[in-house]
Amino acid sequence: MHSRSPQSPRLLSLLPMPATEFAMAFTSTPRGARLARLFVAHCLDSWGHPHTSAVNETLTLITAELCANAVQHGRVPGRDFHVRLVAEADGARLRVEVSDTRAERRPAATVPADPDAESGRGLLLVAALADGWGVTDRRGGPGKTVWATVGVPSGT
Known part of the structure; x- marks a missing residue:
């Protein structure tokens, strides 16, 4: 008999999703970042923004970039990162927040010094896709929160 982790993507359909907010901690690993992206996409779908909608695709991509940064640049051994998705x-508007415990490493959207670099463009993508984004101190603990907002077209 196999037991499944509570973060297993196969259990997504069994999890209740509140109408206006989703928040969860994830391990600071590539797998944790992938699961965060999947949970946000599922949550948006359950809120009436189907997986193939522009809102879902945009926020899922933004979430993927912010979570990848939290894992790569904000990781502190033994500490999780947190994702919060809120509908106003x-x-x-929808707002996604990704918090980690590395306060001293604040991101900035700048062009990579080397145009052939394989990384360094994630926040440029976030800035291009989001209506707004920024960095704040993490509420209730050490670290920072990187957030982004996306407008919801009327009628969706």
Whole structure:
């Protein structure tokens, strides 16, 4: 008999998703980043933004970039990163927040020094896709929170 981790993607359909907020901790590993992306996509789908919608695809891509940065640049051994997805009360905007415990490494959206570099463009992508993004101190603990907002087209 196989037991499944509570973060198993196969269990996504069994998890209740609140109507306006989703928050969860993930291990600071590539697998944790992948699971965070899957959970956000599923949550958005359950909120009425299908997987193939522009809102879902945009926020899922933003989440993937922010989680990858948290794992690569914000990792502290033994500490998880946290993801929070919130729908504003009027439903006009969605906000994703990714928090890690490395306060001293604050991101900046700048062009990579080497145009042939294989990394360094993630936040440029976030800046291009999001209506707004920024960095704040992490609430309730050490570290930082990188957030991004995306508008929801009326009628969706």
